[in-house]
Amino acid sequence: MKNLVILGAGTSGTMMANHLVSKLPKKEWQITIVDQYKTHYYQPGFLFLPFDIYNENQVKKVGKKFIPKGVNYVQKKIEQIFPKENKVELEDETLNYDILIVATGCKIAPQETEGMKGENWHKSVFDFYTFEGSLALRNKLRDWKGGKMVVHFTEMPIKCPVAPLEFVFLADSYFTKKGMRDKVDLTYVTPLGGAFTKPKATAALSHLMKEKNIKVVTDFNIERVDNEKNQIVDYADTTVDFDLLVTVPTNMGDEVIERSGMGDDLNFVPTHHNTLQSIDNENIFVIGDATNVPASKAGSVAHFASETLTDNILLYIEGKPLKEEFDGHANCFIETGKNKALLIDFNYKFEPLEGTFPIAGIGPLKLLKESIFNHWGKLAFRWIYWNMLLKGIPIPMVSRNMSLKGKKIN
Amino acid sequence: MDLNIAGIRLDVTEDGYLTDLSQWNKEIAIEIAKENGIELTDKHWEVLYWIQDQVKNDVALSVRGIKKSGVLDIKEFYELFPGGPLKISTKIAGVPKPKSCI
Ligand SMILES: Cc1cc2nc3c(=O)[nH]c(=O)nc-3n(C[C@H](O)[C@H](O)[C@H](O)COP(=O)(O)OP(=O)(O)OC[C@H]3O[C@@H](n4cnc5c(N)ncnc54)[C@H](O)[C@@H]3O)c2cc1C
Numbered sequence: 001m002k003n004l005v006i007l008g009a010g011t012s013g014t015m016m017a018n019h020l021v022s023k024l025p026k027k028e029w030q031i032t033i034v035d036q037y038k039t040h041y042y043q044p045g046f047l048f049l050p051f052d053i054y055n056e057n058q059v060k061k062v063g064k065k066f067i068p069k070g071v072n073y074v075q076k077k078i079e080q081i082f083p084k085e086n087k088v089e090l091e092d093e094t095l096n097y098d099i100l101i102v103a104t105g106c107k108i109a110p111q112e113t114e115g116m117k118g119e120n121w122h123k124s125v126f127d128f129y130t131f132e133g134s135l136a137l138r139n140k141l142r143d144w145k146g147g148k149m150v151v152h153f154t155e156m157p158i159k160c161p162v163a164p165l166e167f168v169f170l171a172d173s174y175f176t177k178k179g180m181r182d183k184v185d186l187t188y189v190t191p192l193g194g195a196f197t198k199p200k201a202t203a204a205l206s207h208l209m210k211e212k213n214i215k216v217v218t219d220f221n222i223e224r225v226d227n228e229k230n231q232i233v234d235y236a237d238t239t240v241d242f243d244l245l246v247t248v249p250t251n252m253g254d255e256v257i258e259r260s261g262m263g264d265d266l267n268f269v270p271t272h273h274n275t276l277q278s279i280d281n282e283n284i285f286v287i288g289d290a291t292n293v294p295a296s297k298a299g300s301v302a303h304f305a306s307e308t309l310t311d312n313i314l315l316y317i318e319g320k321p322l323k324e325e326f327d328g329h330a331n332c333f334i335e336t337g338k339n340k341a342l343l344i345d346f347n348y349k350f351e352p353l354e355g356t357f358p359i360a361g362i363g364p365l366k367l368l369k370e371s372i373f374n375h376w377g378k379l380a381f382r383w384i385y386w387n388m389l390l391k392g393i394p395i396p397m398v399s400r401n402m403s404l405k406g407k408k409i410n
Numbered sequence: 411m412d413l414n415i416a417g418i419r420l421d422v423t424e425d426g427y428l429t430d431l432s433q434w435n436k437e438i439a440i441e442i443a444k445e446n447g448i449e450l451t452d453k454h455w456e457v458l459y460w461i462q463d464q465v466k467n468d469v470a471l472s473v474r475g476i477k478k479s480g481v482l483d484i485k486e487f488y489e490l491f492p493g494g495p496l497k498i499s500t501k502i503a504g505v506p507k508p509k510s511c512i
Binding site: 112154155156157161162165191192193196197198199201205218219221223235236250264265266270292293294296330332334344346351352 | 423424425467468469470472473474475478484485487488493494496497507508509510511512
């Protein structure tokens with residue numbers, strides 16, 4: 001019997017278990033998946049939870065429910081990977097593997113910024129990238145009387161890079177609906193050169209910030225959070241005052257990657273951009289937020305990657321060359337508030353372009369333009385996530401590689 | 411888009427970043443630096459080569475990464491490339507500027 005071990009039962013690991021269970025002969029291969037937590041969170045829902053658009057129960061389910069029969073599910077902490085010995089040490093047992101899939105994701109690391117996880121953490125300094133942070137923020141917002149709200153992210157890469165922008169748009173809507181928009185001063189703070197950084201998106205979307213009366217502070221590289229003065233301070237000594245700070249801390253791969261000596265500075269595993277094989281070990285593959293590939297860290301990206309990776313694992317087993325197929329395809333809805341959203345579709349090579357999706361010239365979804373239909377798409381994504389994505393079911397008409405059909409290139 | 415620098419035609423993005431590092435050379439760097447009001451010193455070159463290495467190794471560039479680089483500290487980085495140090499240094503180094511997906 002040979003062993004294929006999947007580390008992490010989040011979006012990517014769960015998808016891989018579902019893909020592979022029907023593809024690998026049961027008599028020859030035992031598939032095992034390991035995760036430390038019982039709960040599988042729908043992380044995109046953390047954006048909506050603070051605004052009472054979703055409740056707690058809509059963003060979490062028991063993870064095991066999504067692991068197919070025939071796959072051995074182990075709920076334990078992973079202590080260390082020993083790539084040279086083909087084994088993984090868990091809390092209290094050791095697993096041997098023939099093939100390893102690393103899908104341990106990434107998470108926030110507020111401790112990387114001085115003062116961020118200080119006395120005001122989850123009191124006036126919040127994250128919304130964890131269930132706890134998002135929930136604490138909801139409770140805060142329910143009776144917040146207004147003041148300066150600063151929405152900030154520390155540095156790239158972060159998962160779902162558009163989430164902080166969406167957050168500030170939804171905040172504008174939320175306070176408007178509550179009849180208190182005039183009491184809230186909204187500022188968006190970014191380390192990058194602008195709220196939008198790609199030429200086409202900048203041209204199409206820059207007006208949104210003005211329209212919604214959101215101030216933008218660019219090129220802000222945070223050094224520390226000053227918990228006495230309620231300011232964020234950057235390396236050039238510029239400061240931004242806040243009453244309520246909503247920040248996305250540095251994102252890092254799990255410590256197990258560091259303990260195993262397999263990652264870069266941010267604990268991301270060096271991975272081939274197009275095959276998803278790890279650079280250092282031929283029987284280790286990496287998928288989702290755990291990789292260092294220059295694609296967006298998003299569930300949709302992991303979905304497309306999982307199709308290529310499934311093929312490549314089968315090719316690897318047969319001793320054939322791997323497909324250099326994965327193109328960094330991402331397909332993401334971006335909430336812009338007031339029940340509208342944008343849709344972007346892009347890959348390593350092509351920035352988000354205007355056009356129609358998925359059917360050229362027809363749509364019904366519009367790329368890089370606000371529409372109510374796109375907002376429905378974003379809300380439908382939750383259903384798609386639980387019922388199709390995790391189960392590895394292809395999304396109709398949306399192919400793993402990005403298509404240029406229906407897109408305006410110039 | 412293309413741009414003429416130091417007598418060479420270069421492929422650049424709409425905001426003037428090289429799209430092909432292999433077209434980069436020292437003269438080009440000196441020209442881009444000049445446009446940004448910077449006279450390149452030995453320290454600048456050390457930083458520029460370090461940035462190129464990071465990019466070749468798929469390491470995301472950030473100011474925090476600079477702190478860990480051992481090449482220079484953040485104060486020096488701001489002094490060498492005043493304004494937006496990452497934005498400007500990447501332009502001179504001929505690599506993409508740090509960006510998001512939109
Ligand atoms: C606020 C927010 C909004 C988002 N919005 C969108 C969106 O609109 N669209 C979209 O496509 N994506 C979105 N994403 C991104 C998406 O959720 C992630 O990209 C996706 O979940 C990545 O899947 P993954 O399997 O790589 O990592 P994860 O789903 O995070 O799974 C990693 C798993 O590994 C386990 N693990 C890690 N280390 C260990 C260890 N040492 N021992 C045991 N278990 C371990 C963890 O417990 C976890 O279950 C959003 C994310 C956030 C935070």
